[in-house]
Every structure is written in structure tokens, then in C-alpha cells.
Amino acid sequence: MKEAIAYSIMGLGAGGFYALMAMGIVVAYKGSGVINFSHGAIAMYVAFQFYNLRTEGIFRLPWFDILPTSWLNIPVKFSLNDGMPINFWLCVLLALLTSVLIGALIHYLVFKPLRNAAPLGKVIGAIGVMTYFLGVASLQFGSNIPNPEAVLFKDDLFQNFLGLGLPVSVEALALAASAIIVGAILWAVFRYTRTGLATRAAAGNEKGAVLLGYSPEKLALFNWVLAALLAGLAGILAGTVTGSLSTGKFTALIVPALGAALIGSMSSIPLAIGGALLIGSLQTFTSTWMVGESWFPSWLQSGARDAIPLIIIVAVLFLKGKSLPIRGNIEEKRLPLAPYPKRVGKYVAIFVPLGFILAAGLPGDFLFAGLTGNWGFSFTASLVAAMFGLSFVILAGYVGQISLVQISLAGTAAFITARFVANEGPSDANPFAVGGPHWPWPLASLVGIIAAVLVGLIVAIPALRIRGVQLAVVTIAASISMWTLFFDNPSATKLQGGSAYEFGTPHFFGVDIGSTSSSGLTDNPKYTLFCLIVLAGLCVVVANLRRGSTGRRFLAVRANERAAASAGVNVPGTKFLAFGIASAVAGVAGVMTAYQTSSTAATNWEYGIGLSALAFCYLGGITSINGAILGGMIAGGGIVSTFGSFHSPGLYSYTAIMGGLGMIATAIIHPAGQASIFQPLMRHFGSWLLVARGKEWGVVLKRLWPFLLGGGAWGAIGINPWRTDSWNRGWMIVLGILIVLFVRNIVTQVKAAKAAKALPDTNSLQEVTA
């Protein structure tokens, strides 16, 4: 018993860290009504900054050098003392300055423009910031995992604390104490200062605060800087309490902090601190004392710690989800329209054969030998990413439910399938191989997909009571917790030391449709054809759902849950159905990903990968099928990013950054995504090709020739007209032109958005009805 109490007290250190984080989340919510998912990422960035300042005296700025020139660069990295440590207090000051800079930047660049966006837009903005910082941190700090020293009372221990028989570090208690002190200061600020009072007033009624002469923007700026400072403070003080963490795992500490903030109903600082200390205590108590008990299930041992915040979040939202304060904004925009899919059959009939030609090349490799090697792999990756995107389209696009757990569902399907297709266990070739019943691949895949649906439906249960932003909180917590509880838990997966499950080669009536071709590379065009057919099938399914009674009910629920209920629509049932279908689609994508790489490991299913996927789907257009396909093409590791890497190697490491920035820009400028621009373009272009006269061609060419020429020239690099063996790269001219037109399209949109600001906001998607 004494031990149990001692362990709970040790947990106060982590609790203090969560408390500092939770206060920042509360402050940001009070100031702007945004549940800041990026808070953990900001704390992570400052923590890594602080660590590098302390050990090497290197100061970095939270951006990256986008200029391709070697003589003109954007300043990013400063070595202050030739790689030697610098003064401790200077480190603290610089780290806090970084926080202030980040707070001001995200206010001005992200959340101020998103002030009147739909709730989904704000969540996307926050997730975009999170994705961005994950990307910048891995670019700047690489994959090295720091081992930070304590900041408070280094190496001091209370031997035999309170006579409980165990040593407790002074650092842990000091961290809890400093959280309480900071909390008291904050409480006083919100209670007694004018700005604090105004913030509280605006949180209750923004319009009222405006009428009283307060500028909500200044208040928001103040609160964002304050929130970022708190994140920075948490990152600095974390010391040894959080242990040595990778960028991803540090960012994941947002989950317990969110749990604590929710205990405080996103508004009470004392309750948030109390909740945070409780979570910290419970975690340490569970992971050190409880797991040692004989009744504790062995498969839960390594994940128990991370299950606690998830349980708390679900419980809090379930019990008082409806009583959480919802900010009454002055104006709130809707989600973009979900267009009615037309001519799906024709698209399938054209694009499946076209895709196959792209993968396999022309007969006899005449002029074009098809996408081989990395090209073939990335094209298939794009198709699979598009499948995954469709699960977001169903849930977020059609029903308005923001689910961040889709990546875990895809992973569940892949892992379960892997267990069933596996045959003999460890061998000389792979001592870590996991054995299984060796079922035929279609059957095993089906079992995997059903497993994903079941897990998805369990996650959906809280969604029936809560909605919108709160659902995003639950699902990101579920995604992060599932990773530690299941994917990265050897006692649950039987995978030792981060090894991977082996997938056999699927055969279809004797034909090898596995991803590995005869050359030994993962570019088998037959697998690409398999992916094309599966993707086309999923597109038809999703399109038909959208066009039928199911789609009408989905959109009715998305538009207005009250009205849907009054129209006899079973709202919980409809959401449940959407979760089930989206889980199945995510499951298909998961299994196809696993077949593509012929193996699957825990690292394939981390939450950050899911966020990136969502980012690109949103960039493409989350409310339409075309959006998912476009999202797949531009996704990390997809065909467009490979094309970029071909000319500028290393572009792949910018995937998360580009995804995050693209997500933020899309949320601000054009929430309907890029696909809605392409759609009418494609439609007009199709009929136009047939009827346009020479004169009209001339007009278009006159306007676009620099782009056509530039893009063509870019794509043509690497083609030598005198060497016939380089001619098979001819198609890259077309791709180059397409990419340049795509970029031009974005620029035109930005200009149009600026011009439209002067006009009253008519719906940007009038084409849908046309």
C-alpha cells in the first residue's frame, strides 16, 4: 500500500507537466475557441530547441529554407558558441522567445484568418500546425532522441519520502509545484486584469465583448502568445520527467493534456491542474504498481500508461460533452458542399485502362515503357492513398464527423490480415516471422477488414453523443493510444523488436498479382491494375452511396442534426453506418498498403502518418471523390512527390511540412479543396476538345504558353533526343505541364480569394449546380 502511494506521488511530476500543457490549451480555447491540437507539437519544438541550445548552443527558427539558391538563404540555424553550451538563462530566454514568436505567428497566419471558419476548418488549421511542426522538427532535429537533463533540482532525491520507503525525485514535486504556482498566476490574471476579464467576457459572448469596445483580435493574439509561452514553459521544465522522447512521442503528450483540459471543461484552470495531477499519478501508479499485480492482463502491461488519458477523455466527453462551453462566434461558415457525382461509370471506363497503360507502358514498350521502379511504386502508393482518402470523404466530407483514428483502423485491418495469411513461424531467413493458419489472401483480408469495422464501430460509440471538434479529440486520443496499446505492443502483436509481419504474394487464378515484379522491384503493373480496380470499385460504391438515400441522409445529418431528426432520420444510426462504411474503406486501404510493401510494421500506422494523409485529402478536397483521388496523387510518397524528388532530391523529407502548410492554406483560402476547381475544368475541357476551333485554341495557348513551355521543359530534363532509350521518359513532359498548371491554379485561386474579399461571400461552389 505504501508503495502504491509513493508511486502515485512520483507521478505528480508528469502531472505537473500535463498541467502546464493543459493550462495552455485552456488559455487558447478561451482566447479563440480553438481546441489546439498543435499544443503538444509546440511544446515539443520548444523542448527540442531548448535541448539543442543547452547542449550545443544552436538556435533555430521554426521554419525552413525554401529558397533553392545556395547564395541566398532564409536564416534558419545559428550556432551561438561554436557548438559549445551557452549560459543556462540565455537558453531559457531564447526558448521562451521562440514560444512567443510561434504564438504570434500561428495567430496571424493561421487562426486569425480562420476566425470565422467552420469548426472543421479550425480543427484542420490546428492539425495543420501540428503536422507542420512535426515536419519541421524532424527536418531540423532529425531522428536523434535527446536525453534531457533536469532543469529543476537536478539529481536531488528525497530518500524514503514521507516514510513510504521509496525515493522520490525533488524534480517531480518541484514540477507539480511550479504548475500550481503558474496556475495561480494565470487565475489571478484572468480574474483581476482587464485583458483577462475581457478574454472571459469574449469567451462567453464575443459580440458582447465587441460592443463593449474590446478587439477580439487583440485578445486572441494575447491569448495565443500566452498559450504558446505555457507550451514553451512545459517544454523547458519537462526535463527528465517525460524521459527521452522522439518528436512524435513528445507531441503525443497532447493526449493527457487534453484530458486534463477537458476535466476543467476547457475553462477552469484549477480543475485542469487537478485533473492533470490526477492523470499523472494514475499513470505512474498503473504502469509501475498495478501492472505488477498478478491479476493484471499481461498484454496490457506496456500500454496501460497510455490507456488512462484515453479512458478519461472518453468518460469526460461522454458524461458532460453537451455541457462543454461552445463559443458563440459572430459568424460561422459551413462546410463546403459535397458535389453530386456524375458519370462515374465513364470515368472508371476511361481511367482504369489509362492507369494500367501508365503502369505497364505501351505494347512492346513503344515510346513509353511504363512506370518502373520507384515510379511504379509511387503511382501505386497514390492509388492506395486515394482509397484511404475515401474513408475521410465519407466520414468528414459527407457526415461532418472529424475522425482522426482512420489510420489505426487501416492498421488493424493490415495486422489482422497479416496474422491470418501467415504460414510457418520463425525461419532462418526471418527469425522474427510470426506464424499463422495461412488462409487464402481474400479470406484473410476480409477478416482484417471486418476487424477494422468492429474497431471503428467501437470508436463510433462516443461519437453518437458528441460531435464536431470533441470527436476529433476522442479520435486522436484513440489513435495515439491504439498505437501504444496494440501496434507497438509486442505482447499483443507477437512482433519482436519493431520487426514486421510478412505478407505472401497474392495470386488471382494462378496469376501473380503481388507488388513485386520479375525485376525484384515493387513495380508489378498487375498489382497496379489490382489497385486500380479496387479503387474504381470503392469510388463507385462511395458515389452510389452519395447519390442514393444513404447519401441524402448523410448530408441531412451533416447539415443539421436537429432537422434530420425531425425528418425521421435516425441520426445515431446514420452516424454509426457512416463509421462502419468508412472503417471498411480504411481497412481496404490498410490491407492494400500492406500488400504493396509485402510487409507491415507498427511504424506504418503512427498517428502522424494519419494526420499527413488527412492533410493531403483535405488539400485535394475532403467533400468529393475527386478530392480523395487528387489527394492521393499529391500525398507523401505519391506520384507527384516522386516527380518532385526526381529533380530536387530530398523533397520527400518535406512531406509533412508541405502537408501541414497545404492544409492550413486550403482551410483558409478554399475549404472545398483543389478538386472542386479541377472538376469543372475537366468537364469543360472534355467537351471543349471536341468542338473548339483553331481560334479558341489560339486564345488559350496565348494565355498559357509560358506555363506550357516551362512545365514541358522542366519535365523534359533528362530526355536526350539522340538517345532512344531516354524517350520512354517522354510522358514526363506532360506531367511537368500538369504540375505547373496546378501551381498556377493555386496562385489564381489566391488572387481570386483576395478579390472576393471585397465582395459579399457568395458560395464558391456555384459550379456544382450549373
Next chain:
Amino acid sequence: MSALLETTELTVSYGGLHANSNVNIKAEKGKLTGLIGPNGAGKTTFIDAITGFTNVSSGRAEFNGNDLAGVVPSDRAKRGLVRTFQSLELFEDLTVWDNLIVMAEETKWWSFLADIVKPNRVLGIEEQAEWALNLLGLAEHREKLTLDLSHGQRKLVSVARALAAKPSMLLLDEPAAGLDTVESQQLGQHLREILKQDISIFLIDHDMGLVLSVCDYIYVLDFGKIIAEGTPEEVRNNPEVKRAYLGETAGEMQAEGGAAAARTLSGEG
């Protein structure tokens, strides 16, 4: 005469505030029953309580002889008790026609599987929806998104949507708010037309002109309590009603186009 909708001592409280207290109402089959009252009298709370959008503190509501307690809003709609909203609450992402179809169609748990195979099935409810569309003169706007319609047209869509389900009782929450006098009169005619289709109506409004001219029986609500009931004639001459309306909110009625109502009340109409 059987009451289609009946409430017994229905009370809705928010904390200490009684938004509705001991409200007894009977709405007869085939009749147009009205509920009037000044702003804040608890009219919308009453409709929310019968349709399941707010919790009833005590008392009961019966529809077609069945107690409604514990029935979720969507099931009440399926039983034929359909409402409109003062704030319209249309499905803005759907066309006018699809708005009606969502209301009209019956779905089964396997409907989504049928959709995957054949999304544009004939549902057998098109006729009813067509009728509702034509009755309210919306045929030409059929394929438009509700976003692109005027406020008055959107108002009509909300009524048409409720009618598309061929309900046995239609609850209208302030359908005349924001309409001009001519539109309001047209609405009155539509309501009479609807009654002929064996659809009973329960009309809530504070436009006395409309309510007094079309209703068969009227209840008057003030501060959550029924202060008067009777035929339009009886209500018109009730001194309590005059006091509640003219004594306290005459200025506001003027603004709401209630001048006609005031004339009616004073006996000139």
C-alpha cells in the same frame, strides 16, 4: 371527435423557470388548431416538448392515443407527427427535391447495400413529394439548392418538406414570420388545402391575423400558461387575451405586421 394530439398537465422547466406549466391542449383530427401568444410565451418550447427536442419535466403528451414519453424525435416523425422550425433548418447541401425525399423515404438497415447497387431506385413516395412541391408552387425550383432560394421560398420548402412525409399532424412553428401580408394570406390558403388531404395542423404563430382567420380552435399561451381557449370568435372577445396582447406588446405587434390583427381584435375585422 377524437383528439389526435393531447397534452395533459405538460410542464417544461429550465432550472427554476417554467417555460410551460400545466399545459392542457387537444388538437382534433382534421382540424386546424392554433396556439398564439406573445414573444417568449413558451410556444416554441411547447412544440419542442411534443416533438422530443426538449425534455418534459412532468405531465404527458399523447399522439394518436400513444404516450410519447421516451420516443426519440425521429420516431415521432415516423409516427406522423412532423414539425417545421422557425429558423427553417433546411438541408442546405441538398436540392429542394432531395430535401423532400429525405423526409418522405422509409429506410431499412440494408438500404445502404441497395444504394451501392442501385442508387436511384424508385421509392414509391415520389407522388406525395410531387404533390407537396406543387401545392406550395415550388415545382420550378425542384433541382435548386436551398441556398439559392429567397427567404420566402425557403420558408415554403420547409413546409413542403414536412408535408412530403404525408404526416397525420403537421406542427408549424411561426410559418408567417418574415412573410408580407400577401404571402401570409397565400399561406393561409395553402393550410386549408392541406387540411383537405387528411392532414391535421397545429399552428403556432404570433400573427393574430393569420391565426384568427384560419384556425378552427385556438389556445392562447402567456408566460407558459394557457390563459384562454376557444373558437376564433371567443378568443377575439376574451379580455385576458386583449390584455396580454394589447396591454404589453402592442408596439411589437405593429412591427410584426400585426396591425390587421389589432383591428380584428378591436372588432373592426
